[in-house]
Amino acid sequence: MPHPKSINPLVDELVQSLSAEGRETFEERAGVMEFDGGENRELAEALALLDLLKRHPAALLDxxxxxxxxxxxxxxxxxxxxxxxxxxxxxxxxxxxxxxxxxxxxxxxxxxxxxxxxxxxxxx
Incomplete structure (x- = not known):
């Protein structure tokens, strides 16, 4: 199932190349940062992607x-x-x-x- 399009095209391109599990982790983290952390959606998505890559540096290796x-x-x-x-x-x-x-x-x-x-x- 395709991931909903991210606001930032660069973030979207990278998220589309993640595994299904990686996309799910990204979405969950972005949601927490946006709704619980009070960040705007674009920043929450960028920070969530950075957080995912920090924890799983090989996530984009395919x-x-x-x-x-x-x-x-x-x-x-x-x-x-x-x-x-x-x-x-x-x-x-x-x-x-x-x-x-x-x-x-x-x-x-x-x-x-x-x-x-x-x-x-x-x-x-």
Whole structure:
């Protein structure tokens, strides 16, 4: 479902690229700032977007990261947003531990550096 158009075109463009969960968080935060905080709608939306990006810096990356386990081996699947779902991963035998943020995975599991390789690539 498309997000209602924001007052500021730049804010609107960025909000449209968020996940559904990100848009919901943005709307909730903007509403709180406007109605409880007394800010005008345009400023409330801009501040809500900044707040969301402060808490979730990768929100605009358009990627999903899943922590998955099969045969007691945990791996991380990085894909274009919406390309894979937890349900689909479960249907092919993976336990989906959780969706995680890319920066958290890089820092917490790879000391800030990881090399991606195609899972079906074979050496000749």
């Amino acid at each position: 990627v999903d990261v899943f922590s998955i386990t099969r045969d007691q081996v945990t791996q991380f699947l990085v894909c274009h947003r919406g390309r894979m779902t937890a349900e689909r991963l479960r249907s092919v035998g993976y336990e989906v531990v959780k969706e995680v943020e890319l920066s958290t995975v890089l820092q917490g599991h790879f000391n800030g550096l990881a090399m991606l390789s195609h899972p079906w690539a074979h050496k000749a």
